Structures are given as C-alpha cells and as structure tokens.
Amino acid sequence: MQGASQHSRHCSRWGLASYFVGVTVSYSRNRFTVLTVLGIILLIASATILGSHYFGHGRAGRTLSGASLPPGLRSAPSTTPAPTHSPTAVAIKPGIPVTVIAADHHLTAKVTANRLNADGSLYVPQDPRAVSWSSQDVAPGTPYGTIILVGHVNSGGVAGAFKDLADYRIGQIITLVLADGRRMRYAVAAEPIEVNKDKLGPRRQELFDQAHSYGLSGRPKTGRLLLLSCGGVFDNRTGHYISNIFVYALPL
Numbered sequence: 001m002q003g004a005s006q007h008s009r010h011c012s013r014w015g016l017a018s019y020f021v022g023v024t025v026s027y028s029r030n031r032f033t034v035l036t037v038l039g040i041i042l043l044i045a046s047a048t049i050l051g052s053h054y055f056g057h058g059r060a061g062r063t064l065s066g067a068s069l070p071p072g073l074r075s076a077p078s079t080t081p082a083p084t085h086s087p088t089a090v091a092i093k094p095g096i097p098v099t100v101i102a103a104d105h106h107l108t109a110k111v112t113a114n115r116l117n118a119d120g121s122l123y124v125p126q127d128p129r130a131v132s133w134s135s136q137d138v139a140p141g142t143p144y145g146t147i148i149l150v151g152h153v154n155s156g157g158v159a160g161a162f163k164d165l166a167d168y169r170i171g172q173i174i175t176l177v178l179a180d181g182r183r184m185r186y187a188v189a190a191e192p193i194e195v196n197k198d199k200l201g202p203r204r205q206e207l208f209d210q211a212h213s214y215g216l217s218g219r220p221k222t223g224r225l226l227l228l229s230c231g232g233v234f235d236n237r238t239g240h241y242i243s244n245i246f247v248y249a250l251p252l
Contacts (some may be wrong), residue, residue, distance in 0.1 A: 070190050096135075100149060101174070104168075111130070114133065128159070146209055153230050162228075170189065173187055207226075225248065226246060226249075
C-alpha cells in the first residue's frame with residue numbers, strides 16, 4: 001500500500017506537470033499568434049506611412065473643382081503690349097523673382113529662373129523645397145500674361161514648397177521678392193482649381209495665357225500670377241499625381 005501510495009503521488013505530480021506544460025505551450029502559441037498579428041499590422045502601417053511619405057498618397061489636399069476660371073481671370077484683350085507710362089502713374093518695371101512668400105502657409109522658398117524643357121513642358125526643380133519661374137514667359141510687373149511659378153507637392157519623402165496649394169484661399173497674400181530688392185504683393189483671386197493632366201490640352205490658352213490682361217471688376221487690367229503643382233489623386237502605377245493644382249493671384 002505504501003508503494004501504491006507513493007506511486008499515486010508520483011502520478012499526480014506527473015499529471016500536474018503535464019497540465020502545466022500543456023498550459024504553457026498553449027499560452028506560448030497564443031502569445032506567438034498575437035505577436036504575429038501585431039507584427040503584420042505594424043508592417044502594413046509602416047508600409048502605408050512610408051509609401052505616403054516617399055511616394056505620395058491617395059489624395060493631396062482637399063477635393064477641388066475643375067471649373068472654368070471666374071471672369072476676372074479669364075482672357076480679355078490687352079490694350080497695351082507693354083507698361084503704360086504717364087505723368088500720373090508710376091510704370092512698373094518687370095523683374096526677376098528670387099523668393100516667394102506666402103505667410104499664411106509658412107512658405108518662404110527660393111525661386112530659380114528656368115527655361116522650358118526641350119519638349120516644351122514646364123521645368124520642375126530638383127529640390128522639392130524650391131520653386132521654378134518659367135523665364136520664357138512674362139515676368140512680375142508685366143501688365144499682361146501669366147507669371148508661372150512651379151513647385152512640388154512632395155518628392156522623395158520631403159514636403160514640397162507647394163505641399164498645401166489646394167488649401168490656399170481667396171484674399172491670402174503672396175509676395176514675390178525680386179532680384180533688385182523690390183517686393184510685389186499679390187492676392188489670391190479665386191479658389192484653387194484641379195485639372196486632370198490628360199485634359200490640359202484644350203485649356204492651355206485659358207490656364208497659361210501670355211497675351212491678355214486680367215483684373216477684377218473696377219480694377220486696372222494687368223498680368224496675373226500662377227502657382228502650379230501636381231496634386232489630386234496619386235497613381236501608384238505611374239508614381240505620379242494625375243492632376244495639376246492651379247492658384248491664381250492678382251497684384252495689389
């Protein structure tokens with residue numbers, strides 16, 4: 001009986017040990033499963049963040065209209081091909097922009113003068129924080145045409161100079177600092193518009209015009225300023241945004 005009792009105690013200890021081993025294995029498996037799931041979630045989240053940071057994301061900024069420009073920004077024949085000089089008015093001498101400032105958007109960016117690319121397209125600066133002025137088009141101070149400044153929304157993991165161009169609002173001030181030290185102030189004259197790149201062709205005259213003057217009702221006609229960037233929906237297949245964002249401003 002004593003041997004049987006000892007054997008019984010031995011079996012009980014073995015059964016208890018087996019129980020704890022089973023519990024431990026089950027716990028380990030559950031813990032491994034939880035950690036695996038968490039790892040997959042973190043991997044997906046990291047890939048999403050990095051993809052957005054480096055290659056763009058679903059949409060840059062808010063959804064915008066692609067409607068035609070309002071009357072004050074539509075083409076109207078220029079009465080003079082050059083600045084008018086008179087005893088009562090100070091002629092504005094065109095100048096080369098070297099800096100663009102939009103205080104409401106914490107923007108102060110270097111501007112470089114660049115000719116069009118060989119295929120006639122606008123030059124886009126390598127540095128996403130810089131802005132390019134299309135030097136073959138009109139300069140600030142010209143009383144007709146469109147001053148074109150081009151910048152990035154983002155590139156290579158760096159937020160571009162025009163990262164929030166879709167959020168510019170009517171009345172916000174844009175300042176151009178010229179090479180000779182002068183400052184020219186412009187006010188955003190219309191809500192930003194979004195145009196699919198595939199639909200730019202028929203609207204080139206409207207959007208990039210270099211021959212007409214512009215102005216709101218009751219104000220002198222003059223040239224206009226355009227800030228331009230990529231935007232809209234990001235196409236992961238091509239690695240580019242499918243649209244351009246246009247912000248137009250008129251001098252104060």
